[in-house]
Amino acid sequence: MKKPVCLAFALLMLLPLLFACGKKNGEGTETTAGSGKPDESQSPYLDQLPEGLNFGGQEVSIFYAIYDGNFDCKLFELEGDASAEGDRVSQMVFARNETVQDRLGVTLRFVQSVEGYGAPTGYQRIIENNIIATQSTEYDLIYHRAANAVVHSNMGYFRNVNDLPYVDWSREYWFYNQMESVSLNSANIYIILGDLLVSNYANMTAMFFNADLFETVFPDRSADELYNLVKDDAWTWETYFDIVAQGYVDSDGETGETLGDIYGAHYEESRTAQYYPYTSGLQFSERDDRGFPKLTFNTERTIDMVEELYGFMYENDGTTLLTYDQAEEKFLNASLIFYSYFLSRGSMISKNVDFKYGVLPYPKYDELADYASTILTGAGVYVIPYTITDEERLNCIGATLEALCARSSQTVMPEYYESVVKIREAGTPQNREMIEIIRDHLNFDVTLWMSDSLGQVGLSFRQTLIDNKSDNYAATWEKFGTAYETLLNMQITRYNERIQ
Numbered sequence: 001m002k003k004p005v006c007l008a009f010a011l012l013m014l015l016p017l018l019f020a021c022g023k024k025n026g027e028g029t030e031t032t033a034g035s036g037k038p039d040e041s042q043s044p045y046l047d048q049l050p051e052g053l054n055f056g057g058q059e060v061s062i063f064y065a066i067y068d069g070n071f072d073c074k075l076f077e078l079e080g081d082a083s084a085e086g087d088r089v090s091q092m093v094f095a096r097n098e099t100v101q102d103r104l105g106v107t108l109r110f111v112q113s114v115e116g117y118g119a120p121t122g123y124q125r126i127i128e129n130n131i132i133a134t135q136s137t138e139y140d141l142i143y144h145r146a147a148n149a150v151v152h153s154n155m156g157y158f159r160n161v162n163d164l165p166y167v168d169w170s171r172e173y174w175f176y177n178q179m180e181s182v183s184l185n186s187a188n189i190y191i192i193l194g195d196l197l198v199s200n201y202a203n204m205t206a207m208f209f210n211a212d213l214f215e216t217v218f219p220d221r222s223a224d225e226l227y228n229l230v231k232d233d234a235w236t237w238e239t240y241f242d243i244v245a246q247g248y249v250d251s252d253g254e255t256g257e258t259l260g261d262i263y264g265a266h267y268e269e270s271r272t273a274q275y276y277p278y279t280s281g282l283q284f285s286e287r288d289d290r291g292f293p294k295l296t297f298n299t300e301r302t303i304d305m306v307e308e309l310y311g312f313m314y315e316n317d318g319t320t321l322l323t324y325d326q327a328e329e330k331f332l333n334a335s336l337i338f339y340s341y342f343l344s345r346g347s348m349i350s351k352n353v354d355f356k357y358g359v360l361p362y363p364k365y366d367e368l369a370d371y372a373s374t375i376l377t378g379a380g381v382y383v384i385p386y387t388i389t390d391e392e393r394l395n396c397i398g399a400t401l402e403a404l405c406a407r408s409s410q411t412v413m414p415e416y417y418e419s420v421v422k423i424r425e426a427g428t429p430q431n432r433e434m435i436e437i438i439r440d441h442l443n444f445d446v447t448l449w450m451s452d453s454l455g456q457v458g459l460s461f462r463q464t465l466i467d468n469k470s471d472n473y474a475a476t477w478e479k480f481g482t483a484y485e486t487l488l489n490m491q492i493t494r495y496n497e498r499i500q
Contacts, residue, residue, distance in 0.1 A: 281364040343359075374442065
């Protein structure tokens with residue numbers, strides 16, 4: 001039942017939330033958020049590289065493009081800038097690079113592509129035509145966009161990194177499980193993910209909520225209840241959808257549901273139909289006994305999931321269709337309880353609101369599933385061209401990557417939380433814990449990042465829910481499923497031909 005309430009009361013902003021997170025890094029070393037310095041009581045470095053390892057000034061060349069107009073990878077995860085006044089993250093990236101260069105006796109050479117903002121396609125052509133087709137050995141590392149990198153890796157452009165010297169993939173600062181999950185075959189890993197790339201954090205799926213507004217709309221409930229639901233393993237679609245349904249408030253005095261009313265949540269055509277399935281905890285592929293994925297979309301649980309998501313989007317009183325900009329405006333104006341996107345939105349929120357807010361993982365499908373977070377497909381990754389075969393060169397690349405990632409975990413990531421996401425040490429422990437859960441439950445499904453190679457199989461939920469405005473996923477699979485499976489089998493056949 002929809003509840004009228006005084007708008008002034010509904011928009012009540014009580015206290016600023018001091019939003020906090022202290023990430024534990026590796027074995028025996030913990031970083032103090034915002035200090036930019038590791039605890040050096042045991043060792044100044046997290047990694048276990050041999051003491052005195054030195055490559056005598058050997059160059060490590062990194063080719064990259066700035067393809068995302070909302071995220072400057074040059075400043076925040078590649079070159080950094082020591083003179084970036086007030087921008088501690090960029091300063092710490094620069095300092096990280098200097099430390100690694102001095103420690104290992106290497107020279108980092110960054111080469112920016114002529115392709116600029118918004119041009120992943122052009123950048124992709126440069127990699128294909130100027131590096132791979134010519135079998136160039138100019139670049140040791142290529143900084144790539146996640147989804148495009150998976151397409152290229154499946155075409156055989158990059159080398160397997162499983163046996164890369166000096167890299168310890170078991171360390172916490174590497175996202176090895178996710179690297180494995182986005183590889184066509186789990187025995188060969190091509191995509192490099194971890195703490196050395198800020199965008200791997202910025203692009204993690206997360207759900208923010210207005211704690212003050214929640215307690216205004218539900219005066220007999222505390223926002224702490226939401227944290228407890230997560231910790232009690234009860235933060236499910238059913239629970240979340242029910243809270244959202246009760247969260248509608250007719251607050252603008254106009255007849256019917258209007259944009260000025262308070263809503264529990266929003267949905268957005270280009271995102272909701274993809275984010276919610278892939279963070280539900282359900283898997284849409286599984287590995288066969290050879291390590292290759294096989295598609296498992298067309299199951300009763302998937303069909304039921306789409307029906308429930310259809311109800312959330314089109315039949316839930318507390319949801320409303322909003323554009324990206326409208327959703328941001330409504331949350332900042334305290335007329336939206338839940339705001340679901342990715343972790344980097346915390347920067348925008350912290351700079352523009354005075355109300356108390358928090359962060360949660362996306363809800364899971366049901367209590368049989370596990371929480372699941374994903375890194376969205378526009379994040380940055382590293383790959384090594386298949387043309388790099390020299391043993392000494394690979395030794396240098398491996399040691400440099402290991403040192404960069406470990407150092408980022410010690411210095412850059414805490415500064416990112418402090419300066420960009422605005423997580424402060426004095427804040428609530430619940431939010432620290434929630435971000436740990438988001439980080440610890442990265443659970444990729446290969447079909448998300450491989451979608452462009454498989455006839456856009458990842459958009460099959462959008463095909464059903466948005467394009468067809470239907471809850472009948474079985475019909476979508478009947479129409480397109482054979483094509484998806486055929487394309488996957490073609491990928492596997494080509495892969496086997498390459499490695500034989």
